[in-house]
Amino acid sequence: MMISRAGFYAVTVALLGTYAVAASELQAQPSYSAYDMVGLWKATRYFGPAARGPLIVERTGSGYTADMMGFVIRVAAKDGELSFELPNGEGAFRGKRQAGGTIRGFWFPGAIGSQGSATPVTLLPKGPTRWSGQVVPLEDNQSFYLLVKRQPDGSLAALLRNPERDYGALLGVRGLVRTGNLISLVGRRGAQTRDTVLIAGSFDSAQQVITLNFPYRGGSYDFRRDDDAQSGFYPRGKRPASYVYRVPPALDDGWATASVNEVGIDRAAVERFVQHLIDMSMDSINAPQVHSLLIARRGKLVLEEYFHGEHRNKLHNTRSASKSVTATIVGAAILAGAPLRPSTPVYQVMNGGAFPPDLEPRKRAMTLEHLLTMSSGYFCDDNNEAAPGNENGMWEQTAEPDFYKFALKLPMATAPGEQAVYCSINPNLALGTLGRATGESPYYLFDRLVAAPLGISDYAWARDRAGNPYGGGGMAFFSRDFMKFGQLMLDGGTWRGRRILSREFVARATSPLYRIGQRDYGLLWWREEKPYQNRTVRAFAALGNGGQIVMVFPELDLVVATNGGSYASRGWRYIGGELIANYILPAVQTAK
Numbered sequence: 200m201m202i203s204r205a206g207f208y209a210v211t212v213a214l215l216g217t218y219a220v221a222a223s224e225l226q227a228q229p230s231y232s233a234y235d236m237v238g239l240w241k242a243t244r245y246f247g248p249a250a251r252g253p254l255i256v257e258r259t260g261s262g263y264t265a266d267m268m269g270f271v272i273r274v275a276a277k278d279g280e281l282s283f284e285l286p287n288g289e290g291a292f293r294g295k296r297q298a299g300g301t302i303r304g305f306w307f308p309g310a311i312g313s314q315g316s317a318t319p320v321t322l323l324p325k326g327p328t329r330w331s332g333q334v335v336p337l338e339d340n341q342s343f344y345l346l347v348k349r350q351p352d353g354s355l356a357a358l359l360r361n362p363e364r365d366y367g368a369l370l371g372v373r374g375l376v377r378t379g380n381l382i383s384l385v386g387r388r389g390a391q392t393r394d395t396v397l398i399a400g401s402f403d404s405a406q407q408v409i410t411l412n413f414p415y416r417g418g419s420y421d422f423r424r425d426d427d428a429q430s431g432f433y434p435r436g437k438r439p440a441s442y443v444y445r446v447p448p449a450l451d452d453g454w455a456t457a458s459v460n461e462v463g464i465d466r467a468a469v470e471r472f473v474q475h476l477i478d479m480s481m482d483s484i485n486a487p488q489v490h491s492l493l494i495a496r497r498g499k500l501v502l503e504e505y506f507h508g509e510h511r512n513k514l515h516n517t518r519s520a521s522k523s524v525t526a527t528i529v530g531a532a533i534l535a536g537a538p539l540r541p542s543t544p545v546y547q548v549m550n551g552g553a554f555p556p557d558l559e560p561r562k563r564a565m566t567l568e569h570l571l572t573m574s575s576g577y578f579c580d581d582n583n584e585a586a587p588g589n590e591n592g593m594w595e596q597t598a599e600p601d602f603y604k605f606a607l608k609l610p611m612a613t614a615p616g617e618q619a620v621y622c623s624i625n626p627n628l629a630l631g632t633l634g635r636a637t638g639e640s641p642y643y644l645f646d647r648l649v650a651a652p653l654g655i656s657d658y659a660w661a662r663d664r665a666g667n668p669y670g671g672g673g674m675a676f677f678s679r680d681f682m683k684f685g686q687l688m689l690d691g692g693t694w695r696g697r698r699i700l701s702r703e704f705v706a707r708a709t710s711p712l713y714r715i716g717q718r719d720y721g722l723l724w725w726r727e728e729k730p731y732q733n734r735t736v737r738a739f740a741a742l743g744n745g746g747q748i749v750m751v752f753p754e755l756d757l758v759v760a761t762n763g764g765s766y767a768s769r770g771w772r773y774i775g776g777e778l779i780a781n782y783i784l785p786a787v788q789t790a791k
Contacts, residue, residue: 236355236377236402237347239432240409242420246339248308248315250290256281256302258328265292267334288313290336292320295643300324305642307666308336315339316659316675317668319646337514337659337675341416343367344425344432345409346482347375357384358484360432362507365745365766366416368484370397377402382409431508434489435477442474447493447503452679453654453695454500459786462496468786473504475782487773488764489746490515491678494783495686495758503679507764514659514675515762520743521674524649525626526571526723527684528641528670529633530692530704531648539636541568541707545575545628548636549607561611569615570629571722572713578612579622586612590623590671600664603631619713619720623671626723630670641668652697653687655680672743682760684741685749688724689758709739709751731755731784746774755787 255266256274263274265283274283281302284291294304302322308315316337322330343366346358357375359367373386373394384398400411409422429436444466447456459466476489490509494502505511517524533539539548545565547554554563561576569575579588586592588609599605606628612620634641642660645668650658658680661673683694688709692700704722711719711726719726725742728735729752740750746763759779765771 234349234355235404236375236382236409237349239425239430240345240347240422241342241425241430241432242345242409242411242422243340243342244417244420246341246417248290248336248339250285250308251334251336254292254320254322254332254334256322256330290334292334293642294320294322302330302332303646305646306334306336307662314662314664316661316673317642318659319650319656321656335657341420342431343411343413343416343420343422344430345375345411345422346432348482358482359384360481360484360488361416362431362488362490362764364416365488365764365768366413368765368767372397372484380404382411384411429508433481434479434506439477442470442477444470444473444502447500450679453683454495454679455498457497457499457501459494459496459501462499462501463787463789464494464496464501465786465788468782469502472778472782472786473502476504476506476778485765485769487746487770487778489774489778490762490764491760492778493678493682493760495682495760496787497756498686498690500679500682505678509762511677511679514657514677515681515747516673516675517681517741517747517762518743518745518766519623519672520681520741520747520749521672522623522626522670522723523741523749524645524674524684525630525670526708527649527687527700528645529567529571529629530700530708530722532633532637532644533704534692534699534701535648537633537637539567539633541566541571543567543632543636545570545632546607548632549603549628551635559611561614565615567629567632568722570625570632571708572619572720573622573625573715573723574616574619574713575622575625575628576611576613576615576617577606577609577622577624579606579609579624580620581622586622588622588624593624597664601667602627602663602665602669603667606631619715621715625671627670630668634667641670649699652699653680653683653694655683678760678762681747681762682749682758685751685758685760688739689751689753689756729780729784731787736784740775742775744771746771748775750775750779752784755784757787759783 257264265272265274272283274281280295282293288310291307294302297303304320305317306320307317318336320332320334322332325331341363344360348356350356355375357372359372361367371386371388372384376383376385380401382400382402383396385394386397387394398411402409412419446458449456459469489506491505546558546562565575577588578586580586581590606624630641659675661669663669687694688705691702692705708722708724710721713720725740727738729738736752736754738750738752742748745766746761748761750759761774763774
């Protein structure tokens with residue numbers, strides 16, 4: 200769920216209640232053995248979902264049944280789609296028979312109205328009337344690291360890191376105060392001039408457990424000392440060995456691999472900048488949290504490295520970088536013959552083919568391309584908390600669970616095409632327009648037209664409370680699969696010789712059509728320039744908060760992909776800026 204800063208601060212203070220006092224007042228009270236808390240602590244909680252495991256579907260006479268978690272449930276069959284729901288809102292399945300006999304579908308954790316991510320499910324035939332497969336939902340884990348250090352003045356500095364959401368940076372934690380068995384994390388936010396209590400808890404000295412309550416991250420967490428030599432707090436553990444480059448393995452995922460030397464990239468330079476990442480101090484909340492770094496050149500994957508306990512087979516949230524994936528879905532559907540064009544009127548399609556009566560002229564003029572360029576004119580700036588279409592506000596409100604309907608009711612701020620404003624409801628409504636025009640759920644459109652030809656079988660897709668896939672961000676991919684979207688665009692819309700997008704769509708998507716902030720914007724792809732060998736080179740990129748980046752350099756035949764965890768701190772600027780400009784590009788020795 201998206202939470203605004205204003206809402207975050209208000210609820211945090213409300214939940215803390217009487218704990219919201221000045222840190223200096225706490226420090227004036229007696230302290231007991233505070234220094235035995237110095238060190239690194241870790242807490243992890245698992246929030247489910249519980250429903251997972253084998254799924255068996257059988258055809259019995261004219262109907263179907265599903266067997267999962269000990270439940271045998273009748274399967275509904277309508278318009279070629281099979282569906283069922285587990286009791287007590289544990290989860291739901293929707294799928295279709297495919298050529299070759301398989302059933303390909305999606306698992307939706309929780310009840311209708313919940314916001315868990317949908318994940319694909321493949322059921323293989325086990326005879327003429329039986330199919331089976333595994334339901335693997337996206338796990339909701341939250342972990343915290345707490346680093347406590349003694350300062351020269353005797354106070355305790357504290358750094359709180361949350362890899363999944365960067366919650367410590369959002370809070371502004373700076374120190375820890377212990378008074379008897381009571382623990383307080385203190386810090387300051389915004390224009391505050393003194394530290395106040397942010398999070399309260401307790402310390403069990405006998406068990407060596409710190410218990411802290413995080414209102415927005417599920418409640419109470421028990422911290423224990425993190426003495427693991429391979430602790431994920433550090434890029435590669437506490438005492439990492441010197442880095443030695445290795446060629447990424449060739450897997451059955453479509454990527455050809457090669458050494459960096461074979462594609463004109465300096466191996467020694469690569470080893471230096473990866474070692475730089477490994478050696479980076481983690482003592483600051485603004486230290487860049489690079490989770491993965493991949494480089495492909497001349498169509499071959501040449502570098503694949505993971506940090507902070509992340510790994511190849513773990514899905515990573517790509518945040519707003521998946522806006523560019525939304526553009527890919529739309530482009531692929533247009534190429535496949537969807538009754539949709541950039542000039543298609545949004546309100547006409549969303550109203551079943553006719554404009555709603557008395558529709559204001561500005562909404563009547565809104566087209567699909569306006570949504571794809573964020574120039575719709577809606578009053579929806581994500582950087583303006585007062586905007587009624589602000590993304591955080593949309594996720595926080597409960598009056599309209601269907602985000603497509605939410606968007607259509609929004610007031611206009613300008614005429615479509617007049618200016619572009621960063622606004623996540625635009626790509627989401629573009630996805631809804633696609634689904635309405637084709638009569639096919641975007642879940643199936645993406646899986647059939649993009650994921651399958653790209654060889655992407657595992658991913659997760661955020662959804663609104665009405666069950667619609669969210670097109671504004673939050674899709675999760677393996678890093679190698681995430682990078683494929685950049686290679687697809689670099690190769691003019693083809694992947695390994697198979698055309699997925701038209702060359703014309705790729706050209707327009709990566710053209711500077713509007714200006715948002717300090718960057719040019721195309722069709723949900725950003726345009727940039729980076730320094731390279733006493734000149735600049737053009738790049739286009741999918742960008743997501745925290746360091747979720749696929750950046751493409753056509754002149755260099757180069758794709759760089761990163762995942763990161765610097766969601767609320769300044770570290771993301773390093774990942775998308777200095778890392779690429781000062782370390783990666785200088786290692787590229789030869790031109791295309």
